[in-house]
Amino acid sequence: MTYDGTERQAAYLTQQARQIVGEVSLGEFSWPVRVYYEDTDAGGIVYYANYLKFCERARTEWLRALGVEQDGWLDEKIGFVVRHVSLDLRAPARFNDFLTVTVVPTRIRKVSIECVQEVRNVNGQVLCVAEVKAACVNLATMKPVAIPGPIIEVLGRGS
Amino acid sequence: MTYDGTERQAAYLTQQARQIVGEVSLGEFSWPVRVYYEDTDAGGIVYYANYLKFCERARTEWLRALGVEQDGWLDEKIGFVVRHVSLDLRAPARFNDFLTVTVVPTRIRKVSIECVQEVRNVNGQVLCVAEVKAACVNLATMKPVAIPGPIIEVLGRGS
């Protein structure tokens, strides 16, 4: 079996890749999210709790872009746990929509970090705004711990 | 094949049923939620976005207990869409925990409803508090519409 769609796919993906890289130049971190069936509900729109997943993907990729890989910290039982979320849902996203999720850190403390995140559609319309506060904890005890030095260092540089 | 565990199961379920019915007598609606693997994450705790699912299950059952079956309204393209959520995560739940989710309506307007919900563990400890504002919309247009009379009537009685 051969695959004739290769060139079309390559062109598509290159375009998508450019779009991703291009969006970095805006001075805020953003991450693309495509809406699949798994994200929608019988109302025909993205199930609202799933915006929290989209936001977390963007935060994870923001940290990765800053050089922080969280799996190493998970092995040491160190993780960020969300303590508070405020979610403002302004307009619905639908199946197949191509969304952009931003991350702007607003407050970095010894044991916690706060950020504002927006979910936008391809027209730049803001569909959802999330304010998230995450604490650094020891996952074995669930007690707050100081954000590790290597992370706090890049957070300071990235904000 | 026979099933010898029947009596044990019947005893368990009767106990669970009593617990459910019993909790109604407290004067607030509450709904039991068991934590399964699907609800947890690699941090060993309930993934925080899933508390929104638990809260919605409780709101759905609260409406059902008041006599409102939402599938009929969905057929008429009328549904409640969450507009704002504030989620305060105080302590983690874990796999196999048996939780109780409460619903207390705090404000009922022409096109929206607000409520406060708590997620508690078996010791009564409050793990999570959610403030939820949901609007009644025409799902075809996503425009706000007045909450249908039959619903507003029972909401008025139930609050």
Next chain:
Amino acid sequence: MTYDGTERQAAYLTQQARQIVGEVSLGEFSWPVRVYYEDTDAGGIVYYANYLKFCERARTEWLRALGVEQDGWLDEKIGFVVRHVSLDLRAPARFNDFLTVTVVPTRIRKVSIECVQEVRNVNGQVLCVAEVKAACVNLATMKPVAIPGPIIEVLGRGS
């Protein structure tokens, strides 16, 4: 604030509880599952991967009914991991449907267990059939281990 819907709710829940207990008498384990918005997709039906969640809830409750609480085993890094699933999707379930999920063990071996599960609607129509093989593993190493004696004992009695 008072809650006038209490009696209606109590009646509903008692009925539901009887339904649960009653279904045990059929000689197979079954567990009720209500379909919420979280379970559906934009096609208007239950998202197919979610049947696997429903099936796992039923297996968990089947083990619990037999006296096996899995969280204790999780603490010892012992867990069941699904190795193979065959899922036959015959008819769709929709928002607000009340489903019944059955568990019939078909093969119990030293390190694995196989069962057949059906998802039925309130009319008894079979919507989905799942064949599931789960292995007992050490979650730290992910290597197969013998199913612990206390579990194998009740499985033997329950099948």
Next chain:
Amino acid sequence: MTYDGTERQAAYLTQQARQIVGEVSLGEFSWPVRVYYEDTDAGGIVYYANYLKFCERARTEWLRALGVEQDGWLDEKIGFVVRHVSLDLRAPARFNDFLTVTVVPTRIRKVSIECVQEVRNVNGQVLCVAEVKAACVNLATMKPVAIPGPIIEVLGRGS
């Protein structure tokens, strides 16, 4: 606020983009999937039902690469519904893993399509194999309908 991580992120994303485009040259469609917390469970691994989500994302992107956008068809109440899945889970994926999901169509009929999909880790190890049969249905009636001409045409070219 400025964002100093831009160059690092751009380099990362370009690399990721190359990886995506590069993998097309193998003659099979593949789609990258990053494992986030949302995908894992308390066993520390990807929750098995979530592989079905990963596989569907890849099928959706495979169709998109072939020029098929499913949201237009959804508006006409035409959609693909999974009828049968066989899932073989060989090794676990973990938080933060970077996976590749392949799509190879094996049988294209008038009203259904079958494909084999693999989920691989960065070392090329096959973690999971899925055989999926999806039927084209009228979502209003859930009855099978012929796959629309424009779709069947590109499927024929792409396989």
